[in-house]
Amino acid sequence: xxxxxxRYFVTTAEELHMARAAERLGIAQxxxxxxxxxxxxxxxxxxxxRTKRRIELxxxxxxxxxxxxxxxxxxxxxxxxxxxxxxxxxxxxxxGIVGSAMxxxxxxxLLTAFRKERPEVRLAVHELPILQQIEAxxxxxxxxxxxxxxxxxxLPDEVDHFVLSRQRLLxxxxxxxxxxxxxxxxxxxxxxxxFLSFLDPEGIGLGHDLLEFCRQAGFTPRITxxxxxxxxxxxxxxxxxxxxxxxxxxxxxxxxxxxxxxxRQAYHSQLVVVHRRFERSAAVxxxxxxxxxxxxxxxxxxxxxxxxxQSPNHTQPNRHD
Numbered sequence: 001x002x003x004x005x006x007r008y009f010v011t012t013a014e015e016l017h018m019a020r021a022a023e024r025l026g027i028a029q030x031x032x033x034x035x036x037x038x039x040x041x042x043x044x045x046x047x048x049x050r051t052k053r054r055i056e057l058x059x060x061x062x063x064x065x066x067x068x069x070x071x072x073x074x075x076x077x078x079x080x081x082x083x084x085x086x087x088x089x090x091x092x093x094x095x096g097i098v099g100s101a102m103x104x105x106x107x108x109x110l111l112t113a114f115r116k117e118r119p120e121v122r123l124a125v126h127e128l129p130i131l132q133q134i135e136a137x138x139x140x141x142x143x144x145x146x147x148x149x150x151x152x153x154x155l156p157d158e159v160d161h162f163v164l165s166r167q168r169l170l171x172x173x174x175x176x177x178x179x180x181x182x183x184x185x186x187x188x189x190x191x192x193x194x195f196l197s198f199l200d201p202e203g204i205g206l207g208h209d210l211l212e213f214c215r216q217a218g219f220t221p222r223i224t225x226x227x228x229x230x231x232x233x234x235x236x237x238x239x240x241x242x243x244x245x246x247x248x249x250x251x252x253x254x255x256x257x258x259x260x261x262x263x264r265q266a267y268h269s270q271l272v273v274v275h276r277r278f279e280r281s282a283a284v285x286x287x288x289x290x291x292x293x294x295x296x297x298x299x300x301x302x303x304x305x306x307x308x309x310q311s312p313n314h315t316q317p318n319r320h321d
Contacts, residue, residue, distance in 0.1 A: 003071075003072065003075060004035075005035060005038070005039050006068045006071060006072055007025070007072060008021075008025060008027075008032060008035045008036065008039075009035075009036060009039055009047065009064065009065070009068055010065060010068050010069050010072060011024050011025055012032065012036060012048070012055075013047075013057055013061065013065040016054060016055055016056065016057075017054065017055070018032060018033060018055065036048065043060070043064075045058070045060045046058050046060070046061070047060060047061035047064060048061055091120075091121050091122070091281060091282075091283040091284075092121070092122045092124070093121060093122070093123050093124070093143045093144065093281075093283055093284055093287055094124050094126060094141070094142045094143050094144075095123060095124065095125050095126065095142070095143065095144045095145075095146065095287075096126050096127075096128045096132075096133035096136065096142040096144065096145040096146065096147075097125055097126070097127055097128075097133075097145075097146045097147075098127070098130065098146065098147055098148050098205075098271075099127050099229070099230060100148070100230065100247055100249060100250055100271070101146040101164075101271055103247075103249040103250055103252065103253075104164070104165050104167075104249050104271055105249075106165070106294040106296070107146070107164070107165075107271075107291075107294070110290050110291065110294055111123060111125075113290075114286075114287055114290060118283065118286070121283045126142065128142075129199075129200075129228075130145075130147040130148065130151075130200060130201070130204055130205050131152065131201055131204065133145035133146075133147055133274070134147070134151070134152065134155065134156070134159065134274055135156075137156065137158065137159050137274060137275065137276055138156045138158040138159065138276070143275070143276075143279075143281065143284045143287075144273065144274070144275050144284065144287060144288065144291070145273070145274040145275070146164060146271060146272070146273055146274075147205070147271070147272055147274060148200075148205045148206050148209075148269055148270065148271060148272070149163075149205070149209075149269065149270040149271075149272050150203065150204060150205070150208055150209070151204065151272060151274070152201075152203070152204055153203065155274075157277075158276055158277055158278075159274055159275065159276055159277060160274075160275060160276075160277045161272050161273060161274040161275070162272070162273055162292065162295060162297075163270050163271070163272055163273075163295060163297035164270075164271040164272060164273045164291060164294070164295050164296070164297075165270070165271045165295070165296045165297070165298070166268050166269070166270045166271075166296065166297055166298040167247035167248050167249050167268065167269055167270075167271075168247075168248045168262075168263075168266065168267070168268055169209070169213070169245045169246065169247060169248070169263060169267040169268060169269055170245070170246055170247075170248050170251065170260045170261060170262055170263065171185050171187075171190065171243055171244075171245060171260065171261045171262075171263060172233070172234065172237050172243065172244050172245070172246045172258055172259075172260055173185075173237065173243045173258070173259060173260075173261060174237055174238060174239075174240050174243075174257060174258065175238075175256075175257045175258060175259050176240060176257070177193075177243070179261065180259050180261065182261060183261075183262070184261065184262045184263065184264045185261050185262070185263055185264065186217070186263070186264045186265065187213060187214060187217040187263055187265060187267070188217040188218055188219065190221075190243055191214075191217070191218070191219040193222070193242060193243050194222055194223075194224040194225075194241065194242030194243070195210065195214075195221040195222060195223045195224065195242050195243060195244060196223070196224070196225045196226075196227060196233055196236055196237060196241060196242045196243070196244040197210050197211075197221075197223045197225075197226055197227075197244065198210075198226070198227060198228065198233070199226040199227060199228050206245065206247075206269055207226075209245070209267070209269055210223075210244070210245050211223075213245070213265075213267045217265070224241065224242055225241055225242065230246070230250060230253070233246075234253060234255045234258055235255065237257075237258050238255055238256060238257035238258045239257070245267070246260070247269050248260075270297070273288070273291050273292075273295075275288050
């Protein structure tokens with residue numbers, strides 16, 4: 001018994017007329033009759049009662065008709081799903097991010113366009129620590145990771161990466177800070193300040209960059225607080241807990257009591273896409289290709305965004321780093 005026999009039987013059961021069923025199937029009526037008889041022989045029971053003018057389903061035929069029709073519908077759905085997934089038009093993609101990725105404007109715009117072009121592909125975005133994202137890629141816990149450099153020195157053999165974008169770093173300081181109204185700050189001017197840092201593992205992410213850039217400026221920062229969310233970071237700065245470095249794409253986050261001041265030195269941070277080296281999902285590969293198309297690694301100094309004093313009318317920012 002095969003799907004062809006099921007299709008012949010179901011069409012005949014729907015028409016209850018051999019000639020019409022044969023016409024729908026595009027085969028000769030004797031060939032259809034032979035296929036139905038062969039199916040009855042295999043099952044050891046009659047499926048149709050035949051008269052000179054019409055045919056009717058037996059009880060066994062009715063039972064088979066209901067189940068066979070379901071089988072064919074499931075098979076057709078399976079074929080469509082496999083075809084759509086193979087074309088990258090269906091499926092599921094899990095994307096890991098650091099929250100600041102959503103402020104890199106081309107990235108959310110790409111997600112919007114991707115969802116519109118491929119409505120049957122479900123995108124799920126997960127805000128996770130850098131190492132957790134990278135470790136989830138080989139076992140397909142995630143499909144794509146968007147993290148901040150620097151990356152771990154040793155990456156899983158199965159993954160590859162490329163720079164998505166590069167942002168200039170600014171100083172986020174309390175509005176009450178003596179340097180809050182200055183046009184620009186040298187990082188060395190903050191040597192005696194308390195610093196807040198993101199809770200990144202040693203040598204990884206913006207937490208490492210903060211340490212490294214301060215050391216290049218001639219001092220080791222006095223880090224008094226580690227946080228995982230930029231909302232917490234900005235609110236603590238507003239409360240006078242210290243200062244920190246943030247990417248300039250985050251300046252649209254408005255919070256009372258905080259301002260962003262440009263640095264005289266050109267310090268940068270990069271968003272990096274990490275993905276499986278050999279991707280078997282067409283949908284995931286299509287999104288990776290889309291990310292490559294908007295990648296802006298950059299080498300030149302980029303102007304900082306608006307660093308005006310923050311309005312007290314804005315609400316607390318969402319989670320990101």
